[in-house]
Amino acid sequence: xxxxxxxxxxxxxxxxxxxxxxxxxxxxxxxxxxxxxxxxxxxxxxxxxxxxxxxxxxxxxxxxxxxxxxxxxxxxxxxxxxxxxxxxxxxxxxxxxxxxxxxxxxxxxxxxxxxxxxxxxxxxxxxxxxxxxxxxxxxxxxxxxxxxxxxxxxxxxxxxxxxxxxxxxxxxxxxxxxxxxxxxxxxxxxxxxxxxxxxxxxxxxxxxxxxxxxxxxxxxxxxxxxxxxxxxxxxxxxxxxxxxxxxxxxxxxxxxxxxxxxxxxxxxxxxxxxxxxxxxxxxxxxxxxxxxxxxxxxxxxxxxxxxxxxxxxxxxxxxxxxxxxxxxxxxxxxxxxxxxxxxxxx
Ligand code: 5GP
Numbered sequence: 001x002x003x004x005x006x007x008x009x010x011x012x013x014x015x016x017x018x019x020x021x022x023x024x025x026x027x028x029x030x031x032x033x034x035x036x037x038x039x040x041x042x043x044x045x046x047x048x049x050x051x052x053x054x055x056x057x058x059x060x061x062x063x064x065x066x067x068x069x070x071x072x073x074x075x076x077x078x079x080x081x082x083x084x085x086x087x088x089x090x091x092x093x094x095x096x097x098x099x100x101x102x103x104x105x106x107x108x109x110x111x112x113x114x115x116x117x118x119x120x121x122x123x124x125x126x127x128x129x130x131x132x133x134x135x136x137x138x139x140x141x142x143x144x145x146x147x148x149x150x151x152x153x154x155x156x157x158x159x160x161x162x163x164x165x166x167x168x169x170x171x172x173x174x175x176x177x178x179x180x181x182x183x184x185x186x187x188x189x190x191x192x193x194x195x196x197x198x199x200x201x202x203x204x205x206x207x208x209x210x211x212x213x214x215x216x217x218x219x220x221x222x223x224x225x226x227x228x229x230x231x232x233x234x235x236x237x238x239x240x241x242x243x244x245x246x247x248x249x250x251x252x253x254x255x256x257x258x259x260x261x262x263x264x265x266x267x268x269x270x271x272x273x274x275x276x277x278x279x280x281x282x283x284x285x286x287x288x289x290x291x292x293x294x295x296x297x298x299x300x301x302x303x304x305x306x307x308x309x310x311x312x313x314x315x316x317x318x319x320x321x322x323x324x325x326x327x328x329x330x331x332x333x334x335x336x337x338x339x340x341x342x343x344x345x346x
Contacts, residue, residue, distance in 0.1 A: 021321025046070030142168025158204030178217030202231030221312025
């Protein structure tokens with residue numbers, strides 16, 4: 001047994017120190033980035049936010065809505081092949097990742113969809129990206145889809161980030177245990193504070209011209225700014241995008257003034273009892289559920305939330321004098337804090 005002593009930080013452990021700048025207002029900053037995928041050599045330009053490939057938020061409707069802002073969606077794994085073929089023929093799919101795991105059935109479905117309607121972005125997603133089998137899957141996928149941008153994960157350390165990039169990933173997805181409906185840390189004791197995971201994985205990835213996507217743990221728009229400041233090229237959000245019209249979840253209505261109005265929506269982890277019952281007939285006996293099921297307030301169209309998220313990032317950039325999102329890491333100084341938010345009014 002060994003103990004590492006250097007501090008590892010979460011979003012809530014830090015704030016970003018303001019810096020002098022000549023920027024006048026938020027409208028002078030640009031939250032878009034152009035990023036190059038190392039293995040395909042292709043460029044992508046947009047607002048580097050990705051809706052998580054979770055049942056509720058990784059939807060086709062979300063992809064269409066986020067396209068307006070140049071943001072992306074990793075579709076959940078449960079659409080049928082015909083729906084996917086039709087969707088990937090739409091112009092509205094330009095910002096979508098096709099998500100899959102490592103099973104033969106996952107592989108066959110992707111091959112079938114790709115044959116009918118070529119897939120430009122693939123998200124290879126497993127809870128634990130540390131297995132040899134996963135590295136082999138990334139290699140095989142790279143060989144089979146040389147023109148597709150591949151995002152692969154999840155991992156939280158520089159060594160494994162490098163291994164996945166060398167195996168063929170363009171983007172490494174970073175995060176074990178920070179998610180809003182994740183119980184991995186509680187059930188297994190395994191995890192890594194998310195801000196440090198992003199800093200360390202980004203450093204490893206950028207040395208190889210790879211990219212990272214910080215996945216999970218964003219609870220307020222400020223966390224998104226901290227993620228970009230830490231070096232994340234993309235940030236993935238689940239819970240912050242739940243509860244909207246573009247989601248696929250059960251809506252709870254309440255009677256108000258004689259009318260039924262939507263008040264809440266279901267949101268659940270992809271390895272929660274809810275998800276496992278829905279797709280594989282219950283929790284397998286060899287594994288425990290590592291996700292929660294919760295209700296989130298109904299929030300209407302995702303447009304309002306996107307404005308808030310982008311506005312938060314713009315404002316953060318103004319405070320530190322970053323004209324372009326790309327400049328954020330070099331303009332960011334994190335200060336460690338004992339408390340972050342004033343919670344007197346909740
Ligand atoms: P959030 O933005 O809600 O904090 O985090 C979203 C991320 O949580 C997802 O992209 C995924 O990586 C992770 N996640 C989703 N469902 C589960 C689950 O059931 N268990 C665990 N351990 N992580 C989950």
